[in-house]
Each structure stands twice: as C-alpha cells, then as structure tokens.
Amino acid sequence: MIHIKSLGYSYGNEEVLKDVHLNIPEKTTCAVIGPSGCGKTTLLYILAGLLKGYKGEVYVSGRPLAGVRKETGIILQDGGLLPWKTVGENIALGIYAKRRTKMPASLQVRKEDKRVMQEKIDNVLCELDIKAHCDKFPSQLSGGQKQRAAIARALVTDSDLLLFDEISSALDAVTKEKIQELILRLQQKNGLTLMTITHSIEEAIFLGQQIVVMEKSKIKQIIENPYYGKRMLYSDEAYYELYQVVRTFLYEGEKR
Amino acid sequence: MKGLRRVVQSKTLHGFLILLVIWELTHQLLHSNIVPNPIATGVVFVRLMSQELLWHMGASLLRIGVAIVIAMLIGIPLGLWTGSSKRADAVFSPVVYVLYPLPKIAFLPVFMLLFGLGNVSKIILVVTIIVFQILLGTRDGVKEIPKELYYAVKALGSDQWTMYRHLIIPAVLPKMISSLRISVGIGLSALFFSENYAASYGIGYFIMDAWAVMKYKEMFAGILALGIMSFLLFKAIDLLEKRLCSWMFISQ
Numbered sequence: 001m002i003h004i005k006s007l008g009y010s011y012g013n014e015e016v017l018k019d020v021h022l023n024i025p026e027k028t029t030c031a032v033i034g035p036s037g038c039g040k041t042t043l044l045y046i047l048a049g050l051l052k053g054y055k056g057e058v059y060v061s062g063r064p065l066a067g068v069r070k071e072t073g074i075i076l077q078d079g080g081l082l083p084w085k086t087v088g089e090n091i092a093l094g095i096y097a098k099r100r101t102k103m104p105a106s107l108q109v110r111k112e113d114k115r116v117m118q119e120k121i122d123n124v125l126c127e128l129d130i131k132a133h134c135d136k137f138p139s140q141l142s143g144g145q146k147q148r149a150a151i152a153r154a155l156v157t158d159s160d161l162l163l164f165d166e167i168s169s170a171l172d173a174v175t176k177e178k179i180q181e182l183i184l185r186l187q188q189k190n191g192l193t194l195m196t197i198t199h200s201i202e203e204a205i206f207l208g209q210q211i212v213v214m215e216k217s218k219i220k221q222i223i224e225n226p227y228y229g230k231r232m233l234y235s236d237e238a239y240y241e242l243y244q245v246v247r248t249f250l251y252e253g254e255k256r
Numbered sequence: 257m258k259g260l261r262r263v264v265q266s267k268t269l270h271g272f273l274i275l276l277v278i279w280e281l282t283h284q285l286l287h288s289n290i291v292p293n294p295i296a297t298g299v300v301f302v303r304l305m306s307q308e309l310l311w312h313m314g315a316s317l318l319r320i321g322v323a324i325v326i327a328m329l330i331g332i333p334l335g336l337w338t339g340s341s342k343r344a345d346a347v348f349s350p351v352v353y354v355l356y357p358l359p360k361i362a363f364l365p366v367f368m369l370l371f372g373l374g375n376v377s378k379i380i381l382v383v384t385i386i387v388f389q390i391l392l393g394t395r396d397g398v399k400e401i402p403k404e405l406y407y408a409v410k411a412l413g414s415d416q417w418t419m420y421r422h423l424i425i426p427a428v429l430p431k432m433i434s435s436l437r438i439s440v441g442i443g444l445s446a447l448f449f450s451e452n453y454a455a456s457y458g459i460g461y462f463i464m465d466a467w468a469v470m471k472y473k474e475m476f477a478g479i480l481a482l483g484i485m486s487f488l489l490f491k492a493i494d495l496l497e498k499r500l501c502s503w504m505f506i507s508q
C-alpha cells in the first residue's frame with residue numbers, strides 16, 4: 001500500500017527527514033514512535049499529499065504520490081475539527097469536499113444525494129457511538145468524543161488508508177484504550193491500511209503490526225510485532241522483552 | 257406586564273439612563289443654554305423628526321451604508337488574497353502601510369475637485385478611510401488560521417472553493433466583524449466632517465447648521481440623532497455577528 005524509498009525532506013535549510021525507507025503492505029498496520037521533533041508528523045503530511053518538494057520516491061496504492069488522495073483519511077494531532085461546524089456538519093464536509101472534485105457543480109446536491117449522504121453520516125455516527133452529539137459543536141465535546149468525531153470524518157468517505165497523528169495522547173487511560181480498540185476493530189473489519197503515530201509504547205504494540213522507531217530525522221529500527229491486537233500484561237515475559245527493546249531503541253535514538 | 261418588566265430591567269435602558277443623568281448634570285452645572293437639558297432637547301428632537309431631521313439621518317445612513325458596502329467589496333477580497341498568498345502580501349502590504357495612516361480627510365478638497373461636491377466625494381472619503389481597516393483585519397484573520405486546521409481541510413480533498421467556503425471565510429468572519437465595528441466608528445466621524453462642506457443634507461450638515469445660527473436645542477437634537485444612528489449601526493453589526501458566528505455564542 002505504502003512504499004517509501006530514500007525519502008528526504010527539508011524545511012528551508014533544516015533537514016527533517018533523510019533517507020527514509022518504509023513499506024506498509026495493504027491491510028496491515030504500522031505504528032510510528034519516536035522522540036518529539038524527529039519528523040513523524042512531517043512524514044505523515046508527506047504521505048497525506050500535503051507537502052511537496054520531497055526527495056526520493058513515495059508510492060501509495062501502487063501509484064506515485066501526487067497530491068491529496070481521495071481514499072486517504074487523516075487525523076492530525078489536534079483532531080482538526082472546524083469549530084464553526086457541528087459534529088454532523090464536520091463529517092458531512094468529509095463527503096462534500098471529495099464529491100465536489102468529482103462532479104460538475106450543477107449536479108452536486110440533489111435531493112436523493114442528500115439522503116444517501118445523511119444515511120452514511122448516521123451510520124458512522126452510530127458505529128462510533130456519537131449519534132447523540134451530532135448537533136453539538138466541537139467545543140462542547142470531551143476529548144474522547146472529539147477524537148471519535150474526527151475518526152468518523154476520516155472513515156465516512158470509505159477510506160482504505162488511514163493516517164493518524166497521536167490521536168490518543170490527550171485522553172485518559174480508559175478512553176485511550178477504548179479508542180485504540182475502536183480503531184483496531186474498524187481496521188480489521190474494513191481491511192484498512194493504517195499508519196498511526198504515537199508516543200506510547202503500549203499503543204504502538206497494540207496497534208502496530210510493524211513498529212517503526214524513529215530517531216532525529218531517520219528510522220532507527222523497524223520491529224515486527226507479534227502482539228498486535230492483544231492486550232498483554234507486563235508480567236508476560238516475551239511482551240515485556242519487546243517493550244524493553246522498543247524502549248531501548250527509543251532511548252538510543254534520543255541520545256544522539 | 258411581562259413586556260414592561262423586561263424593558264425596565266433591560267441593561268441597555270440602564271446605560272441610557274446613566275447617560276441622561278450625566279447630560280442633565282452637565283446642563284445644571286454649566287447653567288447655560290449651550291448645553292440644553294435633555295428633556296427640552298427630546299421635545300425638539302421629536303418635533304424635528306416629523307420634519308426634516310429624518311431626511312438628514314437617512315442621507316447620512318445611506319452614505320455610510322454605501323461606503324461600508326464598497327469598502328467591504330474592495331477590502332475583503334484583497335484581504336483574503338494578501339492573507340493567503342505570500343507574494344501578494346509582499347507586494348501589497350507595504351503600499352497599504354504607507355497609505356493607511358495618511359490623513360485622508362486632508363484630501364477631501366481633492367476628492368471634491370475630482371468627483372464633484374455631491375455624494376460621491378463624501379462616500380469616497382469614507383471608503384478610503386475604512387477600507388484599510390477591513391483589508392488588514394481580513395488579512396490577519398486569514399494568517400491566524402492554524403496550519404493544522406488548514407491541512408486537515410486540505411487533506412479531505414478540498415478544492416480551492418471548498419477551502420474558502422468552509423475554512424477561510426468562516427475563520428475570518430469574527431475578525432472581519434471587529435474591523436467592521438471600528439470602521440463604523442471612524443466612518444461616522446469622517447462622514448460628519450465631510451458633511452460640513454458643500455452639503456445641504458446629512459446629519460453633519462444639520463448639526464453644524466444649527467450651531468452656526470446658535471440653535472443649541474436643534475444642534476443637540478442632531479447630536480442625539482447621530483447617537484441613535486450609531487447605536488442602530490452597532491446593533492445591526494451585533495445581530496450580524498450573532499447570525500454569522502453563532503458558534504461563538506454557544507454556552508460551554
């Protein structure tokens with residue numbers, strides 16, 4: 001699904017990504033973990049087609065990356081919900097924005113079209129259990145509800161690739177686990193490809209079939225993870241070992 | 257009964273009462289007909305309203321209204337453009353910075369020479385004064401949109417139109433409305449000034465005319481009318497804000 005070959009990127013003179021190689025096969029997941037400022041968000045922006053002028057090659061779904069791709073759903077570090085739109089309107093924008101580019105303006109919002117759209121929105125709202133909050137504004141929601149709404153917007157357009165940036169960082173322990181499980185369920189049920197950035201080793205192990213440990217502007221190590229989708233206890237020896245391996249790589253990356 | 261209680265308890269009314277008390281006190285202290293008492297002024301005001309005062313108010317409202325619309329039609333697109341294009345900003349902003357503080361009022365004779373003594377030169381004067389306010393307010397509003405929000409909407413696959421319609425314009429509306437408020441304030445003062453010259457209609461003309469013949473009650477009735485106009489304009493902007501930016505007023 002994602003194929004990255006010697007990718008490099010600079011903001012002005014500051015080189016923030018160099019020589020990155022990464023493969024994410026279709027319908028698999030990848031968790032990216034690394035110290036603050038190492039270039040995780042930049043990598044995600046590039047994959048989302050938001051940053052141009054990178055070096056190297058990036059293929060998404062077999063084709064060279066060329067701008068924003070309709071089937072990619074992303075959630076940025078703060079959710080990116082528009083404060084002047086209700087949850088329902090925010091989700092509708094996901095559909096509307098993609099529609100526009102496909103259809104001539106005169107055909108856009110026909111009546112039955114609106115009904116289909118509303119049905120789709122209702123479906124994701126139910127799926128994510130935020131139907132009751134459909135008419136609220138983002139500022140009226142809790143952190144977890146906001147993230148659900150953001151996920152709903154990323155899902156509503158039948159995405160096949162999801163790019164998530166620290167979507168559980170600001171949540172309490174229970175909500176965090178609930179969101180992680182929700183993502184896992186949706187990913188498995190719909191056969192989605194997922195890249196998720198996180199600061200939590202546990203989350204990386206729970207959500208990533210591959211765990212990509214980054215250091216300043218580089219990939220330090222890619223770890224195949226047998227514990228993807230399983231809630232493990234630290235008392236499990238092998239799990240604890242993996243945890244320590246990731247931790248060690250993180251620390252080593254931090255030092256340099 | 258309920259309606260009456262609402263009026264009595266209205267904060268707006270309390271504010272006006274305080275204003276009237278200060279006015280009355282000033283009148284008592286000065287002990288001069290230069291500041292007539294509020295009640296006598298009110299009587300004159302009511303009488304004049306059924307005569308020519310309403311026309312003067314209408315003429316001024318029309319001028320300021322047209323000026324605001326024109327200034328918005330020029331200032332908003334330019335503001336959106338300079339806000340979203342670095343190159344446009346680099347070309348335009350220095351020009352704006354030079355023109356903004358120039359005393360446009362000093363150019364009134366030039367405008368009158370070019371555009372005649374009538375409405376056009378007065379409207380153009382007000383436009384040149386407030387257009388920069390609106391332009392800069394809009395531009396800064398665009399610049400203040402968080403990068404993440406911009407990326408989030410862009411990543412949905414939005415085209416240029418969707419970006420403006422759903423992100424940029426709603427994001428700058430609050431700032432645009434603030435600059436509109438400031439514009440009404442300075443626009444009215446500028447209009448008042450311009451109506452002192454070669455005018456036979458307009459609230460500025462009315463006030464200064466009454467002053468010239470020392471009819472102080474008439475003059476104060478005119479000032480009262482100007483205050484009412486200003487109040488109505490600001491109220492209209494408040495209403496506009498409540499309608500367009502309703503999301504800012506939800507109780508949290």
Ligand SMILES: Nc1ncnc2c1ncn2[C@@H]1O[C@H](COP(=O)(O)OP(=O)(O)OP(=O)(O)O)[C@@H](O)[C@H]1O
Binds near residue numbers: 011037042043
């Ligand atoms: N628009 C920008 N202009 C210049 N430099 C930038 C810009 N955005 C990010 N950077 C720099 O690029 C580097 C990588 O930033 P990035 O946001 O990708 O880090 P990150 O790994 O996502 O960090 P965090 O975990 O804190 O979110 C940082 O050193 C940052 O200062």
Ligand SMILES: [Mg+2]
Binds near residue numbers: 042165
């Ligand atoms: Mg980041």
